Amino acid sequence: MADLTQEEWAEQLSQDNNAVVLDVRTQDEVDEEGIIPNAIHIDIYKGQGFIYELENLDKSKSYYVYCRSGNRSGQACAIMNQLGFEKTNNLLGGFSEWAGDVTSV
Known part of the structure; x- marks a missing residue:
């Protein structure tokens, strides 16, 4: 697992053709x-x-x-690593510090 700053996250994500973004918050938080x-x-x-x-x-x-x-996502990355996922990246500061695009569901 890599802990990435907001800037590192955005940069790596833009260059990664094999990327999946995973939100592990509650449904209420997403809503x-x-x-x-x-x-x-x-x-x-x-x-x-x-x-x-x-x-x-x-x-x-x-x-x-x-x-x-960034806490629950760190836990999620650890769980994913135990399940055999090799490339997990945790967003430091989480959604509360996210300055990028946001869409409603």
Whole structure:
């Protein structure tokens, strides 16, 4: 897992043709605050359901994971690494510090 600043995240993401953006916030957070465009949403608080949904993802891709502040996304990256995902990137500061595009759901 790599912890990336907002700038590093945006730069790497723009150059990564194998990237998937993953939002691990709650549905309420997504509804209230919006989501980074093209992100997939899997709530980390789903417990085992979170694991099941991760298992359906392509482990060969690069994952750019975020939550509100960077804590839950760090936990999500650690879980993903244990499940065999090799390229996970955690957004330091999370969505609360995101200055890029946001879309509503």
